[in-house]
Amino acid sequence: MQTFAKFPFLPPQASSGAAEIDYLLIALNAVAIFFSAGIFVALIWLAVYYRQGNKVNRANPVLHSTSIEVIWTVIPLLICLGLFAWATALFLNQRRIPANAMEIHVVGKQWMWKLQQPNGRWEMNQLHVPVGQPIRLAMTSEDVIHSFFVPAFRLKTDVIPGQFTYLWFKPTRPGTYHLFCAEFCGTEHSKMRGKVIVMERTAYQKWLNEGNQAEAAVQVGAGLFQKHGCSGCHNPGSSVRAPMLAGIFGRQVPIQIPKQGTPLSQIKAETITADNRYLYDSIVLPEKEIAAGYRAIMPTYRNRLTNEEVFQLVAYLRSMGRADAPKTNLRQDNTNTLGASDYEARVGFIPENIKGNGVGGGGRAGSNVAPANERTGP
């Protein structure tokens, strides 16, 4: 399959998705060449044949014709729709990350890549991966926007500060390939280059156990969770009431978005999914969304943690025992009419400010109810 779709100017194909992209590129090139060549030939032929003074039939020129217009509107339209359908199906299909993908953490910063394997081994500007193993890169940036680009995989995804982006691929051919930063990121942008080294599995295993060993992101995150005092409030049984975080990732959580001049107790709660964005923001911008029913007293960790550390903390949170999560029938809808029992299902207790509001009325926290003053959040 890799040798079949080989256009003379394409880089080597080294991932499972590359060949399909190449077919698309070849088709696009064919369309472009066909129509450009057609227009060039038509222009030159017409300009020569109908040059001034050439004795040819110029009688009754057609000056407009709706049927011709329709023909050359509809044909390109159909071609465009076909290409759109093909490219979109391919794109969406290739974004589906296989469940067995191995996660490697990528941090971009001016002007280097730091990559860390699941066992903690890290490297700079080099990425070793075993052939045939689906790899999922979880990426973030310490500073500006970068973009992780491996031409041999036909893949590129921007690496954005304050967000996580993902890129997955299955390397199919051992070898060494270019890794480029594709988004202009400052003075030494063009030096932000590296290598992706696809290895046989045995060689990879051997490599994995040598060199720069560091704790895996999850372990580092666990350490940070203790060191920066997160556990003081968020661990079960702590004296300050703060949301329990076990199994929080991917769950629907009730939040309140503070509004200037309105007491928290009077703000409607709504539910959102505790995704990477939510976890990241809760650490860096805790005042943005408050876990419903808690007081907004969590300090920001904006300048106390590096982006990479936030990232490691989030990795830890994601890994935290999902099994501990309360077994309940979580509502799937995203409405903000949450009853007391819904809250209980989500956070394990009924917040003070919705007690007595009855089922379905929890969204509008009763104004006659005092705010939960001993709770802290998120």
Added chain:
Amino acid sequence: MSAITAGDPLIPGRRSATGEDGLPRENYLNAGYDLKSWFFTLDHKRIAILYLISLTVMFAIGGFGAMVVRLNLLTPNGLIVRPQTYNRMFSMHGVVMVFFFLVPSIPAVLGNFLLPLMLGTRDLAFPKLNLLSWYLYVVGALIAIIAMIFGGVDTGWTFYAPLSTQYSYDNVSLVIAGAFLAGFSSILTGLNFIVTVHKMRAPGLTWFRLPLFIWSIYATSLIQVLATPVLAITLLALVVERVFHVGFFDPKLGGDPVLMQHMFWFYSHPAVYIMILPGMAVISEIVACFSRKPIFGYKFVAFASLGIAVISFLVWGHHMFTTSQSPFAATVFSFLSFIVAIPSAIKVFNWTATLHKGSIQLTTPMLYALSFIGLFTIGGLTGLHLASMAADVHLQDTYFVVAHFHYVMVGGAMTAFLGGMHFWWPKIFGRMYPESWGKASAIIVFVGFNLTFFPQFIMGIEGMPRRYATYAEEFQLWHILSTAGASIMGLGFALPFTYLLWSLKKGPIAGPNPFRATGLEWQCPSPPPTLNFEKIPIVTTGPYAYSAEGDELEHAEEQAQRAQLELELTRLQIAGDRVAEGVPLATPGPAISAVPEEDSPRGV
């Protein structure tokens, strides 16, 4: 366009209005020579000249940036400058060429000059606003240039945050201020044009009698007025974040860097059409004139311009397929990006069909126009690669993108600008450019352009990222070819600059209508008087009253006359020789009073 004009410059009584130099005794150029008459002029034609001069300076500065970039890329580690300087040079090239050259180019020079002439009116609706727009442009350009000389800017013309707001030490705020002012200049021009087209058309000049130039410029103006304010907001937010650390875009301040891209491209994608639609405007006029035929499918071409203007607002997300934009949004943007290709395709097909059964003269403007159609076709078709999400994931931010938009911006907009400048040069200055030099320049630009940018498609597919001061060795061959092409193209641009200047003094007198074109602008003298038309023309027909067949007959007649003349001349010569030899003259030679003047204006 046939029209009844009382003040027809060709009627014998007006001939005496010609001065000693052969140009009209009273025209907008000699209406005053002091600085005040230029810097406080409200004449749309003089403002167009002010723009032309300032744009030429900006083009030279932007071109200098490109030259450094291309030279530096001759070797993988950078031939002449360090990465910091390289980054400043490509940023300067981008900022200057986009904000200070391409966006204003055709509207501000040709649009300003021609719009009132084509509409059969005396000026734009708001002459003072027009002058203000030039001052805004010049002040913006000066601020940006000074900022780039003393420190530079290294963010690229896209100013992506947080690089531009928190991490760059260069004069980002100043350059942004310059672009901000240039944006307002653009808004004022657009506003002026819209009002003028609506309110000041000559009697009888209905919408479907408008030249396609006006339709396209009108569509451009709509985009300028509606999209540019968003650029202003974006740039303002960037400066506020940079100076006061208010978090719009930097996540460390609580902002979202992808938001900046959405806002930036909400303007900057329509801006691509601000640059190319006026090019299409010019091409429609040139193709009609030198095919001696009305544009095929006039209404389709006219509505294609408006279609492009509308859809261009809805495709900006295709610049962001590799960001965290949601797959659903990306799909919608991809779909609309494919759709926006259709009106452009319609235009290309209609121009090409116009040649059919035409009487084609390959003059300089026509060579530029044909080269525009070909290059724009390549630029447009390679846009499909980038509209395809799966392919874009590979091609985004590579030289493929660079090649694609240069095919549209240089192969398209710049080629059209040069074609238009040649076409209307005799109208603007009253003198002809040298035709053979013109043709040479058109061919040199075409060859140089393709040699510069075609290798960049190949490099891009191979994975060469853009904005790289240094690069992997396997790309060197393509870079060398590209630089060689750029040198040829540079020569191609230097030629018109030289011979057009020369023609200002030495070019043959053009007369009102050297190309026998039919637009209203050709019915006033060249250069036109300050008030354009002595009496406002009354329009009775559509814009392209050309007839290829009739033109052929005329041409054949002219050829026959010329052959006859040559015959007579030969006869005379033989007779003369005989006299010299002492042979007595048998019969007197025939009178040669019916000798047609070559290339004489024939009126309308």
